[in-house]
Amino acid sequence: MQRKIAFTVNQQQVEIVVDTFERLIDVLRERLDLTGTKEGCGGGECGACTVLLDGESINSCLVLAVEVDGKAVRTVEGLSNYLELDxxxxxxxxxxxxxxxxxxxxxxxxxxxxxxxxxxxxxxxxxxxxxxxxxxxxxxxxxxxxxxxxxxxxxxxx
Amino acid sequence: MFNKFDYVVPTSWADACSFMASHPTAMIYAGGTDILVRCREGRLLPSHLVDIKGLPGATAIAQAEDGSIVIGAATPLNAIERFLKGKAGYEALVQAAHVVGSWQIRNRASVGGNICNASPAADTAPALLVLEATLRLVGPSDERILPVGEFFLAPGKTALLPGEILRSIVLPAPAEPTVSIYLKAARTKAVDLAQVGVALLMLPDKNVRVALGAVAPVPLLAWSGRQSAPPANWTTEETERLVSVVEQMVAPITDLRATADYRRHMVGVLLRRAVGQATLLHQERGEGR
Missing domain, CATH: 1.10.150.120 ([2Fe-2S]-binding domain)
Structure with missing residues (x-):
């Protein structure tokens, strides 16, 4: 089962078709090549996969990609502007x-x-x-x- | 990774209930912090996850005109802590919400999920028990109100009927000046389940309630009754009498987090500590009047 979702990642608009059982971290890393976000435990214990969802820190291994439809995601790649670090x-x-x-x-x-x-x-x-x-x-x-x-x-x- | 579940966004509570009633292998989905972990481990294989976060009132928390507080079942624990912080009487729920998982987990994990999992160690359960919370359950044809004390039937088992969903939790306004405390023993300060959880509530009329987590098959209201002294004037004898009564209510098990003996011991330790904190708060607030 698939859904089309639209959301922003680091202020860039993204439209993508995802599986209903796909995790946010996998969409970020495997589909959008944003490999700055890491997977450690995969179970919400280690926080390596932390990203911001509408400004709140969340574990991206415990969020479904379909849930971020219409929301704003910020990853570590969105901190610097590629000229200077945050x-x-x-x-x-x-x-x-x-x-x-x-x-x-x-x-x-x-x-x-x-x-x-x-x-x-x-x-x-x-x-x-x-x-x-x-x-x-x-x-x-x-x-x-x-x-x-x-x-x-x-x-x-x- | 996960089994190939479908993801459903119902348009109304009635819609969600009828979907649940006609799909016995579907599960209600709120914060996902437990359900997705168990899906990943293959311990849960839902056919559908029914996301209730967008339903009316599901993530809302507000004070009603009669002073009671209504909390949508999918409200994240951090939102509950923010809303209740500083409101006298609700300290136990603030403290219980605060010690679940980590900051990131609490941005997602909901109070409804915490109790619907029916873990004996659910941190918010003892707090809701001493606060005498009631649960609004909606079903395919009607709805009912259930005291939280009647909700937990066995580990992992609640009083929810097929197709029934926990919609909201209502906290009655506590009589002033009520003080409540929740204390948790765990192996680490964050991201661990309770070895023992103790919630205590002291009303101004000498009534006291004690609820316990992780020492019985279900979260347990271990004591509710009148003491001989008002909270601000408790003596060691009062405390020890309460401890000995409460200790007789527990039936802990040994597991990877603690032995039964340790749990039994910690009930007394945490209860004495909670009484100390609650009487101190009562004294402070009494002097402030």
Whole structure:
């Protein structure tokens, strides 16, 4: 069973025919070549597949592609404008918040969702926002520092 | 990946009910955070997923004129937390909604899904039990109101009849100053099911309710009755009497998350902690008057 859906990905209009049992992550990665979004566990535990759906962070492995008809999806590819990095991405680079990098796209999208609503989050709010994103390399400390620096770039301290 | 289910968007609640009644292998679909995981593992093989999120009131939460709060069954847990935060008496549901899964999960996972799965460990269930929530169930020919205490029949089994759908949850307005608390024991702070969940509600008239999760085949209202002291003046003896009564109600099992002994022990630990927090809140609010 197939459906035609129309939605935006990183502000670009997309029209595509999908299977009713197809996941959003598979449409993003396999059909639209947006491979920045990663699949880790496939069960909503690790957060590597996090993207924004109408501005809210969600696990794209637990959303059906048919459900995003008429909605706006934002992936990690939509953060930079290909000339310069989003300040959140730049903060991750500057603070050494990346090691292997597999969790990074999901981590960035969870943090982006937070900062879009709250540009001065507390450390507790940052930890809450990334509570669904597992990182096995960094121990999270540098990530939390990076997010708080991106939130308040004028401040030198986390 | 998944079995080849079809995806159905009903145009009305009646339409959804009649579809469900005529398709016994169809399943109601809201946040998808449980159903898709179980489909992926092959434990569920629905013929159709019937998405109710677009139906009238399905994702709405609002206060009615009589002060009660009506929550659409597909309302995500984060929306519930946002709406109820700071409203006195509803603390247990705010806290229970907050400890489910992760932030991303709670942007999707619905309160209706949490209770319709009928997991003994569902975090929102003990909170809804102490708040004396009622459920609006719509069926192919009529609808009925059911107290949440009559909804859970066995692990994975609810009182929903074929073709019947949970439409909304109604929370009666609590008498002021009610305080409620939900505490959860789990192996990790996020993204884990409860080893034990304890909800406590203390009314100003000395009535107290305690509900438990993950210590019996269904979420359990373990105690509802009058105590000898008002909440702000509870003594250790009052607390210990309540703990010993509640402890006799549990029938926990050993599984991968905890042993039965640990669960039994944690009921007392969490209940004492909840009483401490609730009496403190009562005192604070009493002084603020």
């Amino acid at each position: 300040k959140l991405q730049q903060a991750f680079v500057n603070e050494g918040a990346i090691q292997c990098g597999f969790c990074t796209p999901g981590m960035l999208m969870s943090a982006r969702a937070l900062l879009d609503k709250n540009n001065e989050p507390t450390v507790a709010e940052i930890r809450e926002a990334i509570s669904g994103n597992l990182c096995r390399c960094t121990g999270y400390e540098r990530i939390v520092v990076a997010v708080s620096k991106a939130a308040r770039p004028a401040s030198a301290k986390a």
